[in-house]
Amino acid sequence: MKILLINGSPKGKRSNSLKLAYSFIKGLENGCTSNKEELSVDELHIASMNIGACKGCFACWQKTPGRCCINDDMQTVIEKLISADLILWSFPLYYFNVPGMLKNLIDRQLPMSLPFMSSRQDGYGSGSHDARYDMEGKRHVLISTCGFYSADENYDSVLRMFDHFLGRGNYTTIFCGQGELFRVKELSVRTNEYLAAVKCAGTEYAMTGAISKETDAVLHTLLYPRDVFEKMADASWGINKTTGEKEPEDLVFTRQMAALYNKDAYDGKERVLEIHFTDLDHTYQIRLNQTGSQIFTDGSLSPTTRIDTPFSVWSAISRGEIGGAEALGKQMYTVSGDFSLMINWDKFFGNTSAVKNPEKKSPNMIEKKNPSMMTMLIPWIAFWTAVSITPKVGALIALIVVAAIPFIMRNHKFEIWDQLSMIAVAVLSAAANVTGNGDIPTNIGYLVFGLFWLLSCLTKEPLCAAYVKYNYGGESAHQNPLFMKTNYILAAAWGLLYVLTAVWTFLLRGAGFGNLLIIVNNLIPILMGFFTIWFEKWYPAKMARGKR
Incomplete structure (x- = not known):
């Protein structure tokens, strides 16, 4: 041709x-x-x-x-x-x-x-x-x-x-x-x-x-929707619509950024984003509500979120030369106030009508969903619960669950931790069934599970990050120091918890406190879950303020 x-x-x-x-x-x-x-x-x-x-x-x-x-x-x-x-x-x-x-x-x-x-x-x-x-x-x-x-x-x-x-x-x-x-x-x-x-x-x-x-x-x-595009286009001329005077580059940039605000993301909470360009000593405020975005240059509003950044850094982020999360993790800029705006940045400043790549797929091809931590947890939960109640029968139930996992979670991709968990639970369940003793296998299970978490801290990707990274850009989350450090800390905390669980389970059983173990070993992971939810919000916000 x-x-x-x-x-x-x-x-x-x-x-x-x-x-x-x-x-x-x-x-x-x-x-x-x-x-x-x-x-x-x-x-x-x-x-x-x-x-x-x-x-x-x-x-x-x-x-x-x-x-x-x-x-x-x-x-x-x-x-x-x-x-x-x-x-x-x-x-x-x-x-x-x-x-x-x-x-x-x-x-x-x-x-x-x-x-x-x-x-x-x-x-x-x-x-x-x-x-x-x-x-x-x-x-x-x-x-x-x-x-x-x-x-x-x-x-x-x-x-x-x-x-x-x-x-x-x-x-x-x-x-x-x-x-x-x-x-x-x-x-x-x-x-x-x-x-x-x-x-x-x-x-x-x-x-x-x-x-x-x-x-x-x-x-x-x-x-982009018509109103968004026309706001960006008007701002791009760098001329104030009211006075006709030329506006500074950083104000033009801020106007265009404000034009990208997705008012459909409004959740009933009015926000005021204040941006201080430290190298220019210019401060602008963007009010975000159900009607759209408005720019204020007089500092008359009370900010809910404040960003202190060199203009050169923020414009480099917008051009994709450096990731925003990566730059924040390296403390190239700081954030104070309501950190939820930063976590949901793409939601508030994303495009509601972005063009998608019409990738052609075979009609017989089933698109796998992202990995789910439930794939790893279900075998362990079934094992600890069933074997604790009745070792022989419980072990058979755990083995059936392990065998069913590939079918139950067939629409999800599998991580190495999913595969290792199924192997470990199968081996421990077989041991419990053969010996008729569930105490030692369940205790070893706590230790093995804890070691999974701890050993993952020695790799480039902590265990929890392998599952939640897809909410933070997938593989690009590895370039986000805040995300990685938060997950390393949480992985170490969960690993230490289950190693200690193995220790106190061994000691309390030997001291005759078996009934107390049922309460402790179920209550502590629940409390740890609440801690995780709090920590993954608190720690990044603390680091974003420039405090170590």
């Missing part, structure tokens, strides 16, 4: 639309690889070419048929148009049509037509000219971005023009609003999602000649 990419943006390779075109080509490459089809790409960047305006002299019809009298780069363009199998027209929307330099190229296609009048077979327009060259079978894709919140109803002029010289229905379009966002590094997470969808569209196009309805629906999804 020979592809001709025509970049009609005056910005050349800095074009936002070109980013979409390149993603589409990557998808085409994937599709052609699957089809074992060779692919070549030829790029024309009009901004760096010499293509003058058509003179309307018709010399290409009369004096030099098929060749323009203007000696510039257009003849090369015509040759490439004739030889291409697929032509990608990439351009921004300028005043509701294509940029002037692309319109020049379109006008200069006149030598490709014969001068004699012909009738349109599709009933579109009142007349036409037959093609001078064989253009049958050529495919066209129009890829464009515009500065409005949506592309809908803004491309009617473009569509009518292409309908005339390509034929209605003879081309595919990818039109995206909010195009200026593709140059903003701080929003790359959102825009990369859209680019992934464009790449998927390219793969589908290479394999089937069309874009699926599912992917097309994703491509028509707004990157």
Whole structure:
């Protein structure tokens, strides 16, 4: 497949639309690889070419048929148009049509037509000219971005023009609003999602000649809701709407950040986020409530959460150059007040209509859920409970539970601790069943369970983190010092608790306090659970205040 990419943006390779075109080509490459089809790409960047305006002299019809009298780069363009199998027209929307330099190229296609009048077979327009060259079978894709919140109803002029010289229905379009966002590094997470969808569209196009309805629906999804986008767009000019004066960069940044507030996340509690940029000594307040966000520069509100940060750090976080949690863990900035806002940052400042990557999955493929700690705990709970009541029968019950776990939790991924727990419980249950004695196996079980927790503290991932990391960004949580340190402490605490449980169980049983053990060994883990819930909130907040 020979592809001709025509970049009609005056910005050349800095074009936002070109980013979409390149993603589409990557998808085409994937599709052609699957089809074992060779692919070549030829790029024309009009901004760096010499293509003058058509003179309307018709010399290409009369004096030099098929060749323009203007000696510039257009003849090369015509040759490439004739030889291409697929032509990608990439351009921004300028005043509701294509940029002037692309319109020049379109006008200069006149030598490709014969001068004699012909009738349109599709009933579109009142007349036409037959093609001078064989253009049958050529495919066209129009890829464009515009500065409005949506592309809908803004491309009617473009569509009518292409309908005339390509034929209605003879081309595919990818039109995206909010195009200026593709140059903003701080929003790359959102825009990369859209680019992934464009790449998927390219793969589908290479394999089937069309874009699926599912992917097309994703491509028509707004990157941001209209009110959010328009607030960000207004703020991006750096001019105060009331006074017309230029605003400092950090205030512009704060306005754009405030525009991202998701008012649907309002939980009945009004919050005031105060940000103090320590390197600039500027302080701004953002009130967050059910109606949206409002910026205050006079410090008139009482903050519920305060962030003290260099502007350079906070802007680097927004660009994805460093993780926010990682920077906080390294104390590159501090937080005081209500820490729940930081924990739920993505909820309050996330995008409610972000584009999702339409990843194709086999219909027979079952997507596994994230690991669950219950996979590890169920065998132990069944073992300690059943064997304590009746060793032989209880051991059989525990073995049945272990055997059933792979079926019960079949929709979840398994961690190494799940597998080790099932092996340990199976061995201990077998021992209890053979000996008819449940005291020693259950006591060893406490010790083994505690050692699991303690030994995990010697690895890169403490046991509890293996299960809860998915609530904190998955593998990226490893880069979060606060998250990791909190989980190391909790893993050590739980490990020490169960090692001590093994010790006091041995001592109390020997002293004849078996009934007391039932109460103690059930009550202490419950209390430890409450401690865990409190600690995982208190400790990160304490560290975020810069206190060690």
